[in-house]
Amino acid sequence: MPVAIITGASRGLGLALARELARDGWRIVVDARGAEELERAAAELRRLGDVVPIAGDVSDPEHRQALLAAAGDRVDLLVNNASALGPSPQPALDSYPLDELERVYRIDVLAPLALIQLALPRLPRGGCVLNVTSDAAVEAYPGWGGYGSAKAALEQLTAVLAAERPELRVYAVDPGDMRTQMQQAAFPGEDISDRPPAEESVPGVLALIRGTRPSGRYQARETAEVQA
8 A cells, every 4th residue: 555645634735636546545644734634634534545634733843753753764756835924915035034034944944855865765666755835935925035945845846755765656746726815815805716726736746746747836637627
């Protein structure tokens, strides 16, 4: 049975992806900061397959160790999906609180790298590291300096890891706009009902996980269209 760790899996893309992997027979270790919300998600996932929920913050070293301990000696897939948006509404860089920026970087950049470092000895040849990114990593949107620069740093880490570990599949995946709680926080007071649900981004992510595409940056919906 293949084993996956998916962070930020109590809702949105993480939960939608966990559902599909559970149906495919994966054993899944999932986390989220909110214990109650994670347990509700886990109750649903248990009806589909083998799931281990561990509540906690990915920026906490002890929590990261717990995730790897729960996964066991082999990790076939690591999905770094948990993210911090930063303040809402998002401030311009000239007034961005630096303590908040440090928090965003701890969660969006340092925590994924720390999990990767722990998982690497357990990843088999052909194993997969999938880091969820954003178009804000490559486009300069006013107000997105904190989150966008953190995701840009994550993308560079992804690219360098792919060069250093050619035996693995290392992906940065942009899921596109989604109708999620984080998206709503990014646009407080706005109607985001026109955004597609997170489930529409899952087929492209699954195409990477199930396939043999070379390491690199992918847009989930375009990947799904090519797969189809």
